[in-house]
Amino acid sequence: MKCTDFPESIRPYVVPEVAGRYIYRCLGCQATFGVEELLYTCPQCGSVLMIRDEDWDRLKAIPGPTWRRIFDYRAMVTEPALKGIYRFHELLGSILPLDAVIYLGEGHTPVVQANAKMRDWVGRPFFFKNDGQNPSASFKDRGMASAFSYLNHLIKSQGLTQVLAVCASTGDTSAAAALYASYLVDGVTSAVLLPQGKVTPQQLSQPLGSGARVIEIPGVFDDCMKIVEYLAEHYPVALMNSKNAWRILGQESYSYEIAQAFDYEVADLVVTVPIGNAGNITAVMAGFLKLHDLGIITQLPWILGVQSHHADPVYRYYLEPDPQKREFRPVTVQPSVAQAAMIGNPVSMPRVVQLVEQFRSIAGDQAVQVVQVTEQEIMDAMLRANRNGHIACTQGGECLAGWRRAVADGAIPDGKVGVLDATAHALKFAIFQEKYFEDRFEPEFGVVPKEELRNRPVLVRPPQGVPCPVPGAGMDAESFRAFVTATGDAVASMLGLRK
Ligand SMILES: *Cc1c(COP(=O)(O)O)cnc(C)c1O
Numbered sequence: 001m002k003c004t005d006f007p008e009s010i011r012p013y014v015v016p017e018v019a020g021r022y023i024y025r026c027l028g029c030q031a032t033f034g035v036e037e038l039l040y041t042c043p044q045c046g047s048v049l050m051i052r053d054e055d056w057d058r059l060k061a062i063p064g065p066t067w068r069r070i071f072d073y074r075a076m077v078t079e080p081a082l083k084g085i086y087r088f089h090e091l092l093g094s095i096l097p098l099d100a101v102i103y104l105g106e107g108h109t110p111v112v113q114a115n116a117k118m119r120d121w122v123g124r125p126f127f128f129k130n131d132g133q134n135p136s137a138s139f140k141d142r143g144m145a146s147a148f149s150y151l152n153h154l155i156k157s158q159g160l161t162q163v164l165a166v167c168a169s170t171g172d173t174s175a176a177a178a179l180y181a182s183y184l185v186d187g188v189t190s191a192v193l194l195p196q197g198k199v200t201p202q203q204l205s206q207p208l209g210s211g212a213r214v215i216e217i218p219g220v221f222d223d224c225m226k227i228v229e230y231l232a233e234h235y236p237v238a239l240m241n242s243k244n245a246w247r248i249l250g251q252e253s254y255s256y257e258i259a260q261a262f263d264y265e266v267a268d269l270v271v272t273v274p275i276g277n278a279g280n281i282t283a284v285m286a287g288f289l290k291l292h293d294l295g296i297i298t299q300l301p302w303i304l305g306v307q308s309h310h311a312d313p314v315y316r317y318y319l320e321p322d323p324q325k326r327e328f329r330p331v332t333v334q335p336s337v338a339q340a341a342m343i344g345n346p347v348s349m350p351r352v353v354q355l356v357e358q359f360r361s362i363a364g365d366q367a368v369q370v371v372q373v374t375e376q377e378i379m380d381a382m383l384r385a386n387r388n389g390h391i392a393c394t395q396g397g398e399c400l401a402g403w404r405r406a407v408a409d410g411a412i413p414d415g416k417v418g419v420l421d422a423t424a425h426a427l428k429f430a431i432f433q434e435k436y437f438e439d440r441f442e443p444e445f446g447v448v449p450k451e452e453l454r455n456r457p458v459l460v461r462p463p464q465g466v467p468c469p470v471p472g473a474g475m476d477a478e479s480f481r482a483f484v485t486a487t488g489d490a491v492a493s494m495l496g497l498r499k
């Protein structure tokens with residue numbers, strides 16, 4: 001739809017302007033820094049940073065209901081820069097000129113309602129939001145679109161020529177970083193550090209296909225992260241992990257889209273996310289708080305974080321009800337099918353602590369909860385979801401298992417509706433489905449397949465003596481007919497069909 005076709009009252013707002021005053025704010029010492037330089041941690045105290053718009057209150061001049069109309073009308077705009085996360089430009093990147101925006105098809109992922117069978121299995125209605133339908137097949141594209149658009153802006157405005165983007169990854173961060181880097185101008189290259197043997201073959205193929213330098217490191221993600229942090233401290237590289245606060249901004253779009261998908265009535269929703277490095281839950285909470293602050297939503301939803309018992313530092317932290325007594329302790333992770341969340345020392349923990357406090361002070365203590373689930377529950381839930389029309393990865397299974405656990409624990413009142421994050425596409429994690437179906441899980445996982453959830457291919461051959469096609473060799477018409485008839489009847493008999 002052309003701008004000139006929008007209602008008069010909306011027209012001035014359809015194409016956003018460059019505005020705002022963005023700064024990094026340290027969560028440790030509260031110091032602030034300009035964003036002209038890429039910073040990942042506070043130069044004074046080493047804590048993590050958040051990006052804040054010092055001019056945020058200007059947005060309050062527009063009433064909440066008007067913002068809703070602006071975002072809804074913007075959904076009809078054909079300008080590529082506004083088709084992805086920057087539909088919400090004012091909320092997550094207002095200092096970016098639209099010509100710096102890199103749009104590869106991210107965002108606006110489908111929200112799919114669970115069928116009656118799944119609803120009854122859980123005891124509450126729910127939806128999956130399929131973030132596996134992003135370009136690199138995980139939600140990480142939201143944050144990368146932001147981080148790389150900003151990098152692109154720096155390159156254009158400061159004339160940078162050689163930029164090396166690096167990240168540590170449990171698989172999906174590297175796939176997304178490599179994809180966005182490959183789209184940028186020559187001179188931008190990417191290198192990804194992966195824990196050897198701890199990413200799936202599909203995830204490994206992604207950065208390779210995008211032309212990134214792929215470096216495997218012995219150990220787990222937490223070890224790779226330390227090396228990348230060392231690189232960012234001592235060498236001129238652009239760090240693309242969620243320590244980079246631009247990643248968080250882009251991932252806030254997930255919350256904005258949920259609000260929009262539910263006509264901005266989110267009070268009954270329980271937005272459920274898996275927690276790994278805790279960037280996603282940070283962004284989700286920050287996003288809803290911003291919407292609330294501008295009156296775009298009038299009540300906050302609830303947030304439910306889910307962790308596996310094999311990687312549960314955030315769950316353990318919140319077990320202590322008294323905030324004064326809570327103490328964060330990193331854990332040593334055990335092998336987890338929710339490999340993308342297999343993180344023992346989440347970088348965004350200080351962000352989580354602050355945002356949970358803020359969120360709870362507005363919406364009550366129950367409004368943010370963290371539950372723990374077993375590896376067995378994760379696998380069973382993922383397979384059950386996908387037998388009912390979904391495309392959930394293991395982390396999506398983790399969400400479903402957590403949502404069901406919270407309902408069973410009595411933590412979710414009647415009337416609440418889950419919105420579960422299927423954070424990646426099922427195909428990226430096909431190897432875990434395969435292990436389940438073939439009963440090949442290593443003992444550390446503790447996963448025992450349930451017969452009713454297993455599925456295997458069956459080879460059907462025609463009876464002895466009936467000719468079979470051989471690749472490359474021809475077959476006479478009569479032999480071929482005999483093959484089709486005999487094999488067709490064998491398939492029919494296997495399926496219990498009668499003529
Ligand atoms: C990165 C990732 C997670 C974990 O998200 P965090 O922001 O690290 O907490 C979960 N699921 C998938 C598929 C991921 O790629």
Ligand SMILES: [Zn+2]
Nearest residue numbers: 026029042045
């Ligand atoms: Zn500081």
